[in-house]
Amino acid sequence: MLLEECSFPEVEAYLQKNDTLLIPIGAVEQHSPYGLIGTDFIAAEAVARSAGEKLGIMVAPTVNYGISPHHMQFAGSATFSPKTMIAVCCDLIRSFAGHGFRRIFFINGHGGNRHALRTAFQQSKMENIPGILEIFSWYECTGVKRFNSKCFDHKEGRHATPSEISLTMHMRPEAFTHKETSPGKVDVQDTYWPMTAAEMKTTYPDGRMDSAPWLADRETGAAILNAAVDDLCKKLSHYMEMGLVEQR
Ligand SMILES: [Zn+2]
Known part of the structure; x- marks a missing residue:
């Protein structure tokens, strides 16, 4: 059920029986x-x-943009500042909680968003927003990790990973027609984090971080998606049955 395709009476009817909302964020x-x-x-x-x-x-409609300042020396990347991201997430939580959503889950695709999301949750609780606020980062779930160690071993890496490239190949196969596919080298860097955009470009000149994206394939992507969805469904089912604390 996509919020963007609902009318307001349909959202009202949904809220009569369910107070859960998923917000994808990337x-x-x-x-x-x-x-x-x-x-x-x-x-x-x-x-x-x-x-x-x-x-x-x-x-809910996806929050496409995220916190990516370290990628800004690579053409096409765009970033929110952490401050903007926290404000955006607080505004969304306030909006949806105002309508009666009490279990709001951010389904996250980017590690750099996590701290801002947690801060937005703390800010929301300070404003007495009731209910469950949670993050689910799909790439961290056990099913996906099991898959990664079986298929990609230590070549999964930390950015432009074969698992995320596989998943997007499954979703948008036509977009991969002209992408690089030839095998490269994986040089695992012993370095610090976070980095500036210049430090990132110098350390990881082709934008990969310890990963082997040439190992990606579409079928694996379909299996990884299933593993992530299974894990998410288990977690959501648990939270949907959880009693909410009444605020006095
Ligand atoms: Zn990524």
Whole structure:
């Protein structure tokens, strides 16, 4: 059930029986010559929509942009500042909680968003927003990790990973027609984090971080999506049964 395709009476009817909302959130950042700039939001949206369909949960429009300042020396990347991201998430939580949503889950596709989301949750609680606020980062779930160690071993890496490239290949196969596919080298860097855009470009000149995106393939992407959706559905089912604390 997509919020963007509902009328307001349909949202009201949904809220009579369900107070859960999924908000996919990603990033607009380079994913090496092998992957799509939209990788993080395409993957998050796919996981959220598929889980939403399985469990009959409403899915809000995707927050496409995220916190990606370290990618800004690569053409096409765009970033929110952490401050903007926290404000955007607080505004969305306030909006949807105002209508009666009490279980709001951000389905996240980008590691750089996590701290801002947590801060937005703390800010929202300070404003007495009731109910459950949670993040689910699809790439961290056990099913996906099991898949990664079996298929990609230590070559999964940390950015432009074969698992996220596989998932987006499954979702947008036509976008990969002219992408790089030839095998490269994986040089694992012993370095610090976070980095400036210049430090990032010098350390990881082709935009990969310890990963082998040439190992990606479409069929694996379909299996990874299923694994992530299964894990998410389990977690959501648990939270949907959880009693909410009454505020006095
Ligand atoms: Zn990514």
